Amino acid sequence: MSVRIYIPRDAAALALGADKVADAVAREIADRGIDAVIVRNGSRGMHWLEPLVEVEVAGQRIGYGAVKARDVAGLFDAGLMSGGDHRLCLGAVEEIAFLKRQTRLTFARCGVIDPLSLADYEAHGGLAGLRRAVAMQPADIVKDVTDSGLRGRGGAGFPTGIKWKTVLDAPGARKYIVCNADEGDSGTFADRMIMEGDPFVLIEGMAIAGLATGATKGFVYIRSEYPHAIAAMTDAVEIAGRVGVLGPSVLGSGKAFEIEIRTGAGAYVCGEETALLNSLEGKRGIVRAKPPLPAHKGLFDCPTVINNVISLASVPVIMDKGAAHYRDFGMGRSRGTIPLQIAGNVKHPGLHEVAFGLTLGEIVDEIAGGTASGRPVKAVQVGGPLGAYFPRALFDTPFDYEAFAAKDGLIGHAGIVVFDDSADMLKQARFAMEFCAVESCGKCTPCRIGSTRGVETADKIASGIEPEKNRALLADLCNTMKFGSLCALGGFTPYPVLSAMTHFPDDFAPGPMVEAAE
Numbered sequence: 158m159s160v161r162i163y164i165p166r167d168a169a170a171l172a173l174g175a176d177k178v179a180d181a182v183a184r185e186i187a188d189r190g191i192d193a194v195i196v197r198n199g200s201r202g203m204h205w206l207e208p209l210v211e212v213e214v215a216g217q218r219i220g221y222g223a224v225k226a227r228d229v230a231g232l233f234d235a236g237l238m239s240g241g242d243h244r245l246c247l248g249a250v251e252e253i254a255f256l257k258r259q260t261r262l263t264f265a266r267c268g269v270i271d272p273l274s275l276a277d278y279e280a281h282g283g284l285a286g287l288r289r290a291v292a293m294q295p296a297d298i299v300k301d302v303t304d305s306g307l308r309g310r311g312g313a314g315f316p317t318g319i320k321w322k323t324v325l326d327a328p329g330a331r332k333y334i335v336c337n338a339d340e341g342d343s344g345t346f347a348d349r350m351i352m353e354g355d356p357f358v359l360i361e362g363m364a365i366a367g368l369a370t371g372a373t374k375g376f377v378y379i380r381s382e383y384p385h386a387i388a389a390m391t392d393a394v395e396i397a398g399r400v401g402v403l404g405p406s407v408l409g410s411g412k413a414f415e416i417e418i419r420t421g422a423g424a425y426v427c428g429e430e431t432a433l434l435n436s437l438e439g440k441r442g443i444v445r446a447k448p449p450l451p452a453h454k455g456l457f458d459c460p461t462v463i464n465n466v467i468s469l470a471s472v473p474v475i476m477d478k479g480a481a482h483y484r485d486f487g488m489g490r491s492r493g494t495i496p497l498q499i500a501g502n503v504k505h506p507g508l509h510e511v512a513f514g515l516t517l518g519e520i521v522d523e524i525a526g527g528t529a530s531g532r533p534v535k536a537v538q539v540g541g542p543l544g545a546y547f548p549r550a551l552f553d554t555p556f557d558y559e560a561f562a563a564k565d566g567l568i569g570h571a572g573i574v575v576f577d578d579s580a581d582m583l584k585q586a587r588f589a590m591e592f593c594a595v596e597s598c599g600k601c602t603p604c605r606i607g608s609t610r611g612v613e614t615a616d617k618i619a620s621g622i623e624p625e626k627n628r629a630l631l632a633d634l635c636n637t638m639k640f641g642s643l644c645a646l647g648g649f650t651p652y653p654v655l656s657a658m659t660h661f662p663d664d665f666a667p668g669p670m671v672e673a674a675e
Contacts, residue, residue, distance in 0.1 A: 160193040160238055162186075163211040163218070165268065167200035167353050168385045169346065174225060175208040181229035182210070191238060199354015201268035202508030203255055211250055214240040220250040255505055255524065260486060262494050263471045264510045267354040273392055275400060278357045284402070286476030290365045291410035295325055298369035302472060304480035306492025311337060311428075311465030311570050312645065314491070314558040317472075320462060323452040324370040327460035334366045334375035335437065335456060337465045338390075339421050339428040341380060342541025344500035344572035347508055348466035352379070352386035355470075356393035357402075360416060362469035364407055365476055366462055367414035375416040376456070378433055381423050391418050425596040429644045430463040432598060443598040444644040465570070467496060486512035491557040501538075501574035502528045518552030521575055532577035536585075536661065540569030542592050543649035545656035546582065565659075567652060582661035586631075587615035589653040593638075593646060604647025607638040611654065624667045632658065 164170075164179045179195055186193050201209060206222035210232070213219075219240035221232060228245060235243040247253055261267075270277035278284070290298050303318025324332060336359065340348040351359055363375045377394075379387050394416050397403040405413045424442045426432045431445035434456050455461025471493065475483045484492045491513035497520060500506050504526030511524075521527070521537055528534055536546040545566035547554065554564055561568050576585075590611030597604045611634050617627045635651030642648040658665055 160191070161196050161213045162193055162237075163196045163198045163213075165200045165208060165354075166197035166272075166385070167207075167268075168349060168383070169204050170200055170207040170209070171385070173207045173223065177226040178208045178210065178224050178229060181226040185229055185233045189233065193238065196271050198270065199267045199272050200350060200508075201250065201256060202264070202350060203253065203505070204507040205505055206247065209247075209250075210237075212237055212240060214238075218250045220247040220253070221245040222247060255507065255509065258524075259510050260494050260512050261510050262474045262483070262486075263358070263467060264351070264355070264496060264508065265474070266358065267350055270355065272354050272356055272389055273396065275357060275396060275402070278355070282477060283357055283473070284361060284408075286473035287361045287364055287402070288408060289476050290368050291408050291412065293368075295369050295371060298365065298476070299325055301480045302369070302475060305475045305483040306480075306487070306490070307468065307471055307475060307483065308491070308558065309464060310467035310471070310495065314568065317464060317468055320452055320464070321366065321369050323450070324372070324460045324462050327453055329460045331374075331457075331459045332370055332372035333456045333459055333461045334363050334370070334372045335430075335433070335461055335463045336363055336375065336377040336469055337428065337430065337433055337463055338377055338379040338383075338386070339433060340383070340466070340570070341425045341428050342543075342570050342572050344538075344574040345498050345541060345570045347496040347498050347570070349383055349386050350508055351466055351470050352383070353389045356389050357397065358470045358473055359390070359466055360393060360397050360403065362472040363416060364403065364414045365472050366464070366469060368407070368410075368412055370460075370462055372462065373413045373415070375414065376419050376437060377416060378419050378421055378427070378437060380421045387418065387420055394418060424598075425592075426598045426644070426646055429646060432644070433463070434461070441598075443600045444646075446643060467570075488512075488514040488555065488557055489559055491559070495556065495568070495571050497524070497556070498570075498572045499525045499575075500572065502530055502532075502577050503575045504529050513555075513557050515556050516552060517547060517554050517556065518549075520556065520573060521552065525573075525575060528575060528577045530577050530579075532579060534575060535578040535580050536576045536582065536657075538574045538576070538585075538653065539572070540567040540652075541572050542589060543567075543645065543652055544569055544572070545652040546576075546585065546660060547656070548660040550660070565652065565656060567649065582657040582664040583615065583619055586654045586657040586665075587612060587619070589650055590615060593650040597646060601641070601643040601647060603638045603641035604643070604650075607634050607642075607647065608650060610634055611638075611650075618665055621667045624665070628658065628665055
């Protein structure tokens with residue numbers, strides 16, 4: 158049997174030269190007459206080790222990383238095919254500390270299988286949840302998802318089962334499942350990793366959602382900046398349709414469900430569900446006023462489930478292992494696992510799936526390994542560009558929706574960006590306002606005008622112009638945006654601004670005059 162050599166085709170690995178490594182490995186295999194096959198898998202999520210090359214030896218995966226093309230010949234000389242010793246050898250991949258301490262439920266197959274091999278997917282537990290679901294009544298599927306405690310993994314953490322029940326109970330001959338894959342938050346990449354590394358789990362989750370609510374059509378709305386994810390999902394949907402996982406009779410059940418891939422046009426605001434629906438309908442991507450809720454009148458005015466990638470990809474394991482199994486992980490009302498996406502100034506950037514409940518300090522100091530620069534951590538932003546900045550004084554906060562909300566923070570999509578003590582928090586606050594001004598759909602005044610005035614006010618503070626008066630004005634603008642904006646873009650922009658002002662007041666104190674930005 159051919160030896161399998163795994164080289165990721167994940168975008169993070171590609172950015173670090175994985176294709177060049179794969180080409181070099183292919184040449185060595187050919188030149189040396191070795192019986193081996195290259196499998197282009199997804200990423201394990203240990204980005205500081207990418208490209209991570211793995212070889213299967215006696216049923217165990219031995220890893221080497223980070224590998225460059227110039228290292229490949231030396232790896233073969235050192236006995237790569239038998240897991241030979243080399244300066245890049247990491248030993249058994251499953252024993253690497255970053256990976257070993259994880260609880261991988263949603264990401265159990267990511268980096269393990271060939272993403273487009275349905276046989277690989279099934280061999281590692283895939284389709285078990287869907288097979289159970291096709292034999293169940295819709296209300297019973299919804300009950301399992303509700304009982305699991307699964308909450309939306311893309312924003313406010315709304316209970317997934319309640320959303321599904323609303324759509325199930327809503328009258329309508331046509332219903333839809335929409336997957337929000339417009340992953341635009343800084344420091345987030347979990348959606349992309351799933352779509353590139355295990356696309357069938359998202360397809361399976363969407364099909365289960367369709368069976369649960371009576372929807373027969375699904376759309377995956379993927380941001381245009383994800384060409385590899387778009388390609389992987391397109392291929393996976395075609396494969397699933399060809400073998401009857403999707404189509405007029407899902408797994409021979411007589412129940413129909415199909416999926417269509419749609420590409421966004423680069424608007425951050427289309428991560429908001431109603432702006433996304435407008436975009437899907439071919440309209441300008443601007444926010445809709447609510448009510449009506451999308452669950453009652455969504456896509457084409459039909460009842461619509463809108464969940465993000467990780468929410469839907471978490472459903473198959475719930476249906477396979479049971480609601481109680483999933484609910485046993487976590488704390489309080491935050492049940493199951495969460496894929497932490499660790500980025501910024503850290504030694505160990507990557508994805509770490511773990512049960513809710515670790516403290517922010519444990520995540521930053523132990524899992525992320527502290528700063529890459531070696532300087533003290535100054536601030537951690539959780540929840541993307543609209544998330545609050547937490548100082549070390551709040552590092553005892555457990556990773557839990559309610560615990561973060563109690564400290565005026567939000568978990569959002571669980572992106573974690575770390576800054577050392579060289580960061581200027583006034584500049585970070587200004588960036589939040591500028592980001593909102595650039596990305597606003599323009600429909601509501603607090604977001605459209607408030608963010609622009611926020612940039613101007615931050616510049617005045619930086620220039621030493623009436624700092625006390627302008628700090629008060631900036632706080633007042635935040636209050637107006639928080640309570641007056643139509644959607645979370647304007648409503649959450651105050652979180653990074655106010656947290657920076659609250660926890661890092663010295664950065665907002667009068668300093669030397671600087672030229673205001675135009």
